[in-house]
Amino acid sequence: MTETLQSKNSCELILALDIEEREDALALLAKAGPDLKWAKIGLQMFTKYGPDYVRQIADLGVNVFLDLKLHDIPNTVAKAIESVGKLPIQMLTIHTCGGKEMMQWAVRAQENVNPSLQLLGVTVLTSMDQSSLDLLGIRQSPVERVTHLAGLAKDAGMTGLVCSTHEVKTIREAHGDHFQLITPGVRPAGSAAGDQKRIMTPAQAREVGSNYIVVGRPIYGAEDPAAAVAAINAELNA
Numbered sequence: 001m002t003e004t005l006q007s008k009n010s011c012e013l014i015l016a017l018d019i020e021e022r023e024d025a026l027a028l029l030a031k032a033g034p035d036l037k038w039a040k041i042g043l044q045m046f047t048k049y050g051p052d053y054v055r056q057i058a059d060l061g062v063n064v065f066l067d068l069k070l071h072d073i074p075n076t077v078a079k080a081i082e083s084v085g086k087l088p089i090q091m092l093t094i095h096t097c098g099g100k101e102m103m104q105w106a107v108r109a110q111e112n113v114n115p116s117l118q119l120l121g122v123t124v125l126t127s128m129d130q131s132s133l134d135l136l137g138i139r140q141s142p143v144e145r146v147t148h149l150a151g152l153a154k155d156a157g158m159t160g161l162v163c164s165t166h167e168v169k170t171i172r173e174a175h176g177d178h179f180q181l182i183t184p185g186v187r188p189a190g191s192a193a194g195d196q197k198r199i200m201t202p203a204q205a206r207e208v209g210s211n212y213i214v215v216g217r218p219i220y221g222a223e224d225p226a227a228a229v230a231a232i233n234a235e236l237n238a
């Protein structure tokens with residue numbers, strides 16, 4: 001599938017495939033049908049099934065977001081991007097808290113290996129709140145921290161971020177449409193938050209200006225995952 005990155009006014013669903021077995025993930029994608037255009041492969045499935053699994057998912061015709069959250073010294077991150085950047089993926093994550101130099105090396109590696117790959121900088125994980133930052137000794141609120149990391153990411157040449165829906169407006173005010181904003185921690189009304197702390201519904205995410213929402217458990221844990229996908233898409237397109 002040839003992907004087109006979203007404009008500011010539209011918001012698209014990415015399904016997080018944090019599923020135990022490869023066959024179950026493939027069956028879920030088959031059931032979701034053409035309404036689902038993006039699948040996210042994270043550490044759980046990539047560490048178990050590797051690059052061949054990425055190719056298998058891409059062969060189904062969905063765009064692939066490889067969520068490896070790379071965080072290491074600049075050279076190591078750049079080399080990892082040179083490796084996975086050759087896979088049929090449209091998005092890849094690194095951690096912005098790896099620093100400006102790490103992000104600069106990452107951007108250079110991405111531009112060399114796959115110029116159309118959207119590199120995304122993870123800011124403050126959506127599972128964290130003020131008390132999580134306090135425990136780390138970070139004297140900033142989540143929104144202050146995300147805003148600071150967004151500025152660093154922009155200076156390093158990054159054009160995509162992973163943040164929570166709670167920071168989208170602030171980032172848009174500061175940087176306009178510079179960034180593609182991908183927001184996990186999205187929960188349809190009535191769904192369990194689980195470990196997610198900074199959450200909103202799909203409709204609220206679209207309203208604040210997210211380009212993409214990432215949803216996992218409320219879909220693959222639902223009795224009818226295809227219906228859950230349809231309901232979220234209906235909310236995003238209302």
Ligand SMILES: O=c1ccn([C@@H]2O[C@H](COP(=O)(O)O)[C@@H](O)[C@H]2O)c(=O)[nH]1
Pocket residue numbers: 016018042122124125126127162163184185186194196214215216217218
């Ligand atoms: O800040 C972040 C960055 C990444 N994630 C990932 O998104 C999904 C969310 O899954 P749910 O089941 O909908 O909670 C998961 O793969 C995370 O690794 C995130 O949640 N927050």
